[in-house]
Amino acid sequence: MLKATKIRIYPTTEQVAFLNRQFGAVRFCYNTGLRIMSHRYKRHGQSLSAKHDIKKLLPVAKKSRQYGWLKEADSMALQQSCINLDQAFQRFFDPHQKTGYPRFKSKRGKQSSYHCVGVNAGDSWIKVPKLGPIKAKVHRKVEGRLKSITLTRTVTGKHYASLLYETEQVAPALLKDVDAAGVVGLDMGLSHLAIDSTGRKIANPRFLKQAQKNLKRKQQALARTKKGSAHRARARLLVAKAHERVANARNDFQHKLSRQIVDDNQAVIVETLKVKNMMKNAKLAKHIGDASWHALTAKLDYKAKEQGKHLVKIDPWFASSKTCHVCQHKMDAMPLSLRSWECPACHTQHDRDINAALNIKHQGIVKLKAEGLSVSAHGGLRKSGMSPAAA
Template sequence: MAQWRSTAEFRFKKKHGKQSSYHCTSVSVGDNWIKIPKCKPIRAKVHREIVGKVKSITLSRTLTGKYFASILADDTQEQPKQIDNLEANQVVGVDMGITDLAITSTGHKTGNPRFLKKAQRNLKRKQQALSRCKKGSKGRHKARLLVAKAHERVAFARNDFQHKLSKQLIDENQAVIVETLKVKNMLKNKRLARSIADAGWHSLITKLEYKAKQEGKHLVKIDQWFASSKTCSVCDLKQEKMPLRIRSWECSCGAIHDRDINAARNIKKQGILKLKAEGLSVSADGGLRKSGRLSVAA
């Protein structure tokens, strides 16, 4: 007997969604063109020299009607080996936040640009104009493109900022330690959901991960249940409660902590323990840098 699935199990591809196609045979790239099977050479702006043998090409079309080609090539170069002997002053702990996007164990704070919040009024105006348009009309199609372009500008600005920040962190350190964040669960907080989504913690950690792999460096994710904010980084005494409104606090040992910097230092300590447990050598700390604010151009 034939078994039928409910309609809820089927996922239909949206007409106006992102479209993509993958090609791994009969593909080639020139100075200003790409070639895929059953098509004549397609004019393209190749912004980077392709080194090695082209293995595949993925074509994609964005919601705004722009076409991109992602090219995979084998350059025959071996991936750099990961560093085995690390220096503690070249290991940095990073605490993710909302007011400040990234707080390091050296005391540097990178402010959160809040790209979505800055574009909120413009997005609201365009989305209201879209909702007033009749479905299926040319006016609605134009209004939809304006909304898509506004969202695209926000995404591009956030990606650009995160690429620069992640590269700076990887270039300056041999290992970067971060928390394991369950962003999907955190988005259930109605008051902070929009701010958390705007921060883009997951995409920043993803960029850190592949950049570290390319450079032969380490990205370490510590346990999500580790109480980095409630633990004193000097005496390791854990406080019973630490609500979000408390931004600085004093431990019974006399140490006065900035909540976020203290959390980053605890994250670094846990990361070093994890690196040593994996059999890596971490030398003694050569001292901390002076605290300040790290400025990254968006």
């Protein structure tokens, strides 16, 4: 099993200077590769591959007088920047992802570099090529073989290292039998972060909302400053710090929430692509961005795997809000403003979101069964044998 851990590191002034050059070299390769590829395509209609064509240019550049300084950096990190660029293009060309054309990496944004040869880590230090040990704060040690270290520098100037270990541990086999009562459907809410099929509404915590309010205030202050002024640079740093606080608060909350959901259940069902479709609607985008469904789903996914449990991602079943989970009657329209409704066929009163979560749960059970699992019915699965899919 692979296990990742992220720790704060404290490079010395000289190490910071070296890391800045390292990050700069990685950024240079990425941006130059992107520039060459765009140019070749525009001028000659030729599609280059970052993984092959651009990567091959690295040794040539290092030998040249102009780009000889690239030799100073860890060559694996430079090669990885070509691979990252390749992946950015793959995401762009993937019709399912709908991501934009790769963008240049900014000097002002978050910086990173990847190292996989000559890496090591101890109780209070980490080691990457061409640099002495960097002081680190290790919270819990992972037993296993260190495979890679990714160094990052945040916008506010903090340094982190993400360590990836290959452990002796074997991932537990996936559960073959699941009790329907142990299956939970999660619907991403607009009024809430998520609503589960038991009717629990999970709100974003107050400390996160406060951090978001603080961020908004700082952003407004930044907008009022003059371009290029010292005030602006100061305001930008404050915004970056507020951003960091929001991200940390959210991350923390999502870790606790996903831990609890996975511990309490055998299978978790979520909808996936819906987020992207809703993102097209600018008014909804903010709410959804805040809810950061993707990040939560990723945490649910790896925590479930660690316990041999299931995370089932179902395709956006657009009718999940419009269909009555009791009799499968499908409504023609279901405006977002309608928070509760009565099914005209069976007269069940529905809370919009809970009904959707129940439909997601049923859909997930259908998918689990299709994958060959047995899902026992005690605990609430309808006995009629009629599946939502059949309906």
